[in-house]
Amino acid sequence: MSHLDLSGCKKRRRGERVFKFKKFGGKGHPMDWDGGGVFFENVKALLEFGNLESDLCSESGRMASWSFQLEVHRHPSVQVTLFVVEEPLEVSLHRHCKHCQYVGWGHHMICNKKYHFLVPSKDTAPTKANSNLLELKGHIMHGVFHSNGFGHLLCINGLEMGSDLPGYRIMEFWDRLCNGLRARKVSLHDISQKKGMDLRLIHGVGYGEPWFGQWGYRFGRGTYGVTQQMYQKAIEALRTMPLCMLVHHLGTSNHEFTSIISRYQTLSGHSLATLGDLFHFMFELKLRLPKESSNSYNSGILVENTCRWSSKRVEMATRVIVEALKRAEFRWVSRQEVRDAARVHIGDTGLLDFVLKSLGNHIVGNYLVRRCLNPVTKVLEYCLEDISNSFLNQEGLSDSNTKARYMITRVQLMKDMFYLYKYILTEQYPTMTVGVFATIPIASRIIRDTKYLIKEYYGDIPSKLEGGTTSECTINSTIALSNDNCADGGLKSVMAPYECFKLNGNATIDELKLQVGKRFREIYWGLRSFVAQSILNVNAKGLDSISRLVDLGANVIFEGRNEGGGTMGEDILEGNETKFVVDCACGAKENDGERMVTCDICEVWQHTRCARIPNDEEIPSIFLCSRCEQEILLLPNCLP
Structure with missing residues (x-):
């Protein structure tokens, strides 16, 4: 990201401010994010801190855009650029929002504007030849908000997609933006993967929620007719699947599965009774393992940085010693005998002595290397124990009853997780299609079909309002639009989420009416000629004081109509595109x-x-x- 090609943008102006990526969107970065609790006002306030750009969306020619320089690291210097593009409906390529349609917001009214928040990658950075940011794929982050505060996170691309930022850092950044801007609700399409595995499936089994659940995103809408109840039952079915049943059923035909169970049961030090327990432990173990750059042979020995031999040489010596013990056909052999057999291939006796000293009671692959002192000869002896067929007893403990200090690599852990994902969750053995095991493919399919997630930040009715002064009153208001095209001429329909209004303590109903009409005209395309006329749920006159009639934070519904009529017959809803x-x-x-x-x-x-x-x-x-x-x-x- 430090090498983004920004040649198509303006050169940085002298004194241009650089913001901290890890703080941007938080309190005071770059502003206090007040805006009266209104998304629409907060966006406009944020853009005052940005640098006005040109030629970012040259195909439309009428979209304003701003940029923010964000510092990820100072040493070495790594920066990214956040672009905000304002897309008016008049120049939009797509009047209706398909994302609203898919997530179940098709009943929302079309807004006058959208605001795109983009962090380009090195491949999507704006240049003179490549200037339309909105149509490009592969951004580090791309989210869009409607001017009413409802939004969609369209993509995040972390390390696996070539970004210098991990996915969780991008999500933290996005979540801060949504909180700061006071977004209403935000949806996303969860198709994230990790090493070829659907993250929503393996994370659902391990934690009972999708990966995005860490930031409060929950079930929004399932595809293929999946309901929230179906999703919850599917999660529970997989998480509670007993490991002992799986081992008993697969033990004779699948040695790899039983080896994986035994390996992590030994590592955990406590009972792993269910499939959910196993995946949860593997995820937590992965967080504690050191990062590695290559796929290496797992020696079972932790090589310190101060060790005189490289990890590769230690792994090679371990392999040679284990092979020598295999040839002993699982009988106890003396340390000298093992050492002599290994010296045929490894000439460094110091390395052999180090590995022999470190290897006792460690698991290597499917074997436990046992070491003990012969009580008669007083000589150290070694023996291999094959633990690939070890089963779990009723308490969930390995029959080998070992608590070896087994060091496993991240590469090996991800291989084991992929094996479980493939052969247990997604490509089951033919013998696993009957009985209780028949629920596994069904539950897996339901979880993978749950792709639309939603987080409610401030909701349809603002609930997290800062307390005003004694001279202010805060009112939540929406509108009921008269439908002149109906036969009775009087049908009314509440069509928009509530908006928050802060007024003087002595403000009148007429003053609130004017503000309501102005705000809803600014936000919604279908209300561009809307005029508020009267209050439906409060008995009041125009000159009456608001503070005397309604409580602080009360909800008020104004009835009104568009001048010229015929509003309900127009195509003003997001979902009207789908006939x-x-x-x-x-x-x-x-x-x-x-x-x-x-x-x-x-x-x-x-x-x-x-x-x-x-x-x-x-x-x-x-x-x-x-x-x-x-x-x-x-x-x-x-x-x-």
């Missing part, structure tokens, strides 16, 4: 973003997966749903 009917066998009734196909007769849409069309195959040019296909087969033969 087609969804009726899938999985239970889905709305477009959830997954690939779909429509029947050429009834024109009803369903998932290609549910219609058994593989993802790697093209959608057929002519498709009939099972219902229409059956009706055609039942038609009488009209031929003479």
